Amino acid sequence: MHPRDAFRQRWQARPAPALISVHRGAWGPAPENSRRAISDGAAIGIVEIDVQLAADGVPVVMHDESLARMTGDPRKVGTVPSVDIAALTLRSGGGGDGVGLSDETVPLLKEAVTGAPADAFFDFDVKFPAEIDRVAAFLAAEGLAGRGSVKVDVANAADIDALRSLEERDGLMVMAKLNLAKGQGAIVPALVEAGVAAAEVYFDDLAQLRDAADASGDRLALSTYTLDPVHCCGLSDAKALQDPDAVWGRLLHAGATILMTDRPRDLAAYLARSDA
Secondary structure, rough: OOOHHHHHHHOOOOOOOOOEEEEEOOOOOOOOOOHHHHHHHOOOOOOEEEEEEOOOOOOEEEOOOEHHHHHHOOEHHOOOOOOOOOOOOEOOOOOOOHHHHHHEEEOOOHHHOOOOOOOOOEEEEEOOOHHHHHHHHHHHHHHHHHHHEEEEEOHHHHHHHHHHHHHHHHHHHEEEEEEHHHHHHHHHHHHHOOOOOEEEEEOOOOOHHHHHHHHOOOOOOEEEEEEEEOOOOOOHHHHHHHHHHHHHHHHHOOOEEEEEEOOOHHHHHHHHHHHH
């Protein structure tokens, strides 16, 4: 079974109104993108982690182009060999100046995936589009293509063809990224027809999400995010903690079926209540 079909089965059988995408793992106090955050996040939902290539072409798990925020090392990820990056100790939580060190080091992508529970599903957010093909090929070569998806921007039919070619070449799932505020919801029927399993969407009006959900039916999962730094229509984690119905509830009502959050345990509790 192709990973996109296995994912679609997981999504369609979800026990709650939406799947949870755990942003950079369940971090705090565990460092973001760390082994512990990944393991804890896998018990909650999809594990979103950030991936980029070290100087030797080996994928490592790190969000920023620089190592400074999370390790204190000022160098850029792409200029440092993977063995040296893997020896760096991560700062706790979201890092930053003055934050103490944890007992975790930076994980290589392979060990992050193989060290997680066998049923963990990853959202691999490759930070630089030019590196997507190499990361996908790496996952395939290591026998890890079935463990998650990569995201690519999709705006037209040619992009959909490229997405499917990437899926077929490397045998992994590719999630489309759409900006509904730019009219890209018009290609949702084509994504469904092409068998794409999921799309991450940005929008500036909930009506755009509702229209995309109507076109998606039960074949295309729609993912969005309520992260405080990046969210749609002012619907953030901070607001959700004050009034979850006004944020997570509105997104569910509009048709989102995957919610990415930095507050996965709070969202899990809310979804459990919503499904009761």
